[in-house]
Amino acid sequence: MPAVPATPEPRCTRPWRPSPGWAPPRGSSAPDPSCTPRGRRRGTAHPAPVxxxxxxxxxxxxxxxxxxxxxxxxxxxxxxxRTVEYHLYKAYPKLGVSSRRELSRLNLA
Incomplete structure (x- = not known):
């Protein structure tokens, strides 16, 4: 019976880089920089969405x-x-909002 090759662990395509000012929680070590989830998670702080x-x-x-x-x-x-609506459509995810009402609550200075 032929040997079944071991499946390699998945590799990340982008290296992990901490954002400015990031530090691991006290008492823990930094995550393995070789692989982290892609994309931003919902509810995470974003330094300057504007x-x-x-x-x-x-x-x-x-x-x-x-x-x-x-x-x-x-x-x-x-x-x-329609172009105005398109600009709003593209801006909402960048700002983390989903309506004009939520826009009025943001500091857009």
């Missing part, structure tokens, strides 16, 4: 947070209302 927005997304988000409609924002920025 920094991830494009300038146009930020402008649209600020206007939407003050209560302007997509049609009003579009007229002010010389865009179509």
């Amino acid at each position: 920094a991830e927005l494009t300038p146009q997304e930020l402008h649209v988000v600020r206007l939407a947070a003050t209560g302007h409609s997509s049609r009003e924002i579009a007229a002010q920025l010389f865009l179509s209302p």
Whole structure:
């Protein structure tokens, strides 16, 4: 009977890098840097979500947070209302929100 080769452990495609200011909890060691889960987990702190927005997304988000409609924002920025909606669609996950009401609670300075 032929020998069954052992299956190798999965390898990560990206190395683990701690974010600035990160430190392991007291009494524990840092995670194995060779492999960590991909992506950001829900509910984790994000240092500056506004920094991830494009300038146009930020402008649209600020206007939407003050209560302007997509049609009003579009007229002010010389865009179509659909383009405004697209910018909001792309900005919501970056900011960790899902509605205009949640936008009004954010500090977008």
